Amino acid sequence: MDHSAGWRRASPAGGIAVLLLATGAAPAASAQGAAPPAPAPPPGIFGQATFPGKQRPPGDPAVIARGEALFGINCKACHGGDLRGGDLGGPNLLRSALVLGDQGGEAIVPVVQKGRPGTQGGPPMPAFPLSLADAQALSEYIHSVVGRKQNQGGPPPEPPKPLNILVGDAGRGQQYFATHCRECHAADGDLKGIATRIPNPASLQDSWVAGRRTGAPGAGAQPAPRTGVSVTLNTGATVQGTLRHLDDFTVSLVTAQGEYRSFTRQGAQAVGAVEVQDPLQQHRNLLTRYSDQDMHDVTAYLATLK
């Protein structure tokens, strides 16, 4: 992963306009005489919103609605109701180079009206006797769906599918819990009612595996547990507190009195031992030991703690 934080305008206002001669790039909107579109909002972290399929101005809703109806009648059986391909072998239109390269129906309409031989080993596309206006409405509808694709090539968002993640055995999960977790956690203590506080099983699983605080009953939300540190000074004394920073060269902490302190770990004045007390160390250790079955079993068990 490579994240770029922070976005800014491309240039000081007017800088580009003064300097640049047009190169013939004419966006669809201004070519049609409409007002120039407002500056695009800053794109998402991966900038996918700036690909051509999402740069199109919104089409006429009435035309798109007619195109959608025509798609249902003529196209859905082969290309799928979501345009992602169907049982009869029609290709996924949302990643079709022909669709993505089409500007205003010039590529799509002839294929709809005249058909074409099968490509890439698929079945042939039959001709559909649609009027030019109807074939173009189909094209507008297809582009409207392409425009709803998600970042990094993901398909348009759909309502979440009801997926059952509770596949584990709660009885086995209870045994696992008794062996591995009970030293720190109790079903009738900190975890009482956890399945009520976190009703979504996937969120429950994410939380317990990561060791996130979920709030004991009546205690409200609790801050995340803090990593402690104990630093042994040259004098032999120790300073303890909440860890703020640790690398090979310095260590810093905040004491129980709220005092910030930092120490060098290099050279003649280097402190001695630096012992980190990570409240999640046991969770980290278990990560390398769970099987997926163990994890699902414990989730199934915790889901019973309502």
Add this chain to the structure above:
Amino acid sequence: MNIPSRSGSVRIRVATVLAACIAVTSGGRAADPAPALPPLLPPAQLLQPLGESWPTYSGDYSGRRYSSLHQVDRSTVAHLSLAWTTRLNGEVRDGQARSPFAPPSDLITSVGGEGKGDYAIPPPAVKGAVLQVDGVLYVTSPDNAWALDARSGAEIWHYFWRTRGGTHIASRGPALWNSSLFFETPDDYLVSLDARTGHENWHVQIAEFADEYFSTMAPVVVGNHLLVGTGNDSDAPGLLQSFDPATGALQWRRYMVPMSAKDPALATWPSLDAARHGGGQVWMPGSYDPQTDLYITGTGNPTPGYTGVARKGDNLYTCSLVAVRVATGEIAWYYQTSPHDTHDWDSAQTPILFDGTIDGKPRKLVSTAARNGYFFTLDRVTGEHLTTYRFGTTANWSRGTRPNGQPDPNPDKSATIPGSLVSPFEGGVTNYQAAAFNPDTGLFYTHENTGFNILYLTDPDPRGSMGLGGKRFSIVGYTGNAFQAIDYRTGKAVWRHVWPGNGGTGTGVLTTATGLVFTGDTNGNFVAMDAADGRLLWHTGIGNISAPPETYALDGQQYVLASVGDTLYSFVLN
């Protein structure tokens, strides 16, 4: 064929265009500067051992990032101190005074591009190579290129590209051929500049923007070939291309997935349709072996990335090392480091070429540490497999290695509806960060990032999802970051330095003939280590290093260069 688009530029259907039909979209000026000035970097010079300049992405063709400069060594490194620092300026400047108190500047940004310039783009960030030739540094960031004085950091010229859009994730750096500087843009152009002035020579489109390609790779010059890769997350085929560095004319195109029924690699895909949407992007520079004339590159993940159900099979040539003949683009050999990947773990890392000894015999070798957590050594002439080792200490997605050394994916560790606990993270044990190899120690240096996430399948559609969709992952724990010095013969770490704390991803590596390793730790320090044992010898807390460190020499002085976002730091012995 070329299809004129409504924008007036030349559209290139990457799947169908003929090599001869590439057209230059603007300018048309010759690539060479006025004859009075000699070429800055004749391509034959790239065959010389790495010395005082840093003329390519990795310094030289081998990818070793091994410098022969010896002023900075184990004892003097403690005296390394700042020579200069400079912050890249991405503003388009027109020479006018910017305030009543400042004199007019004679620095005028050269501007090109096919867009309108109305997109917000990320601030400058150095995430790739900075070239150093004849006292000038050449730096890129998406839509920007600069020349800086390598002695002072002072800006010499700035070029700005008005984008059409696209994924502005990084620019991995420029390439230099004679006096032309090349870089790729997120909206899929290859731009040629006059390296002395920053004025544009020409630009050509290298991939179809509508198909959601975005281009970040540092081009690679081999003789009169300019090797160019591009990126895509949206089920489009990956490709490596060679262009004429003088004119921008296409010389050949090599797809990394089967594009026709004749391709024998189609046996590793269920259908031609799946293969033609199967990814395998080429987005990092490869390495080049002049003895065999082979360009060895890594390739990216197959697509759809997380849902492999509709692309059953090994999915060649995704997640592979591929040796390509530079003259023709033919594949001489390949080795797939991650068969049927379902975790977005590209194997695009720059491979490292070196000579070594295996079982008492001298061998010509190539090694790579892949994002999936496995280290490989192969014979670079034949592609024969020699070593596989799991250097990602918690990687849990393979159920064992195949007889040819390939890790065999455990299908249970793909995204599943109830969640699978997977290590490493999506970002991998390592990623694009450049590794290094030191022939004196015989060690391969790489970061190791470890941790676990739960990977949920959210779209169980039998057709698979699209792009990187259809999944959700939840990070459930970091388990530590380290730096490894790996014995190429066994893959095992001879030493391993654990970075204190959790988080961070480390950065690229530089190693020297004086027994040093330079890299960034995961806590905002630029560090020098003893290449033999990992002892920390020097550090400076300038922030998280964003580009792999480099070194160069001028006027009898050795400089060590590091970049943190938009700021460059150059260190010398004072």
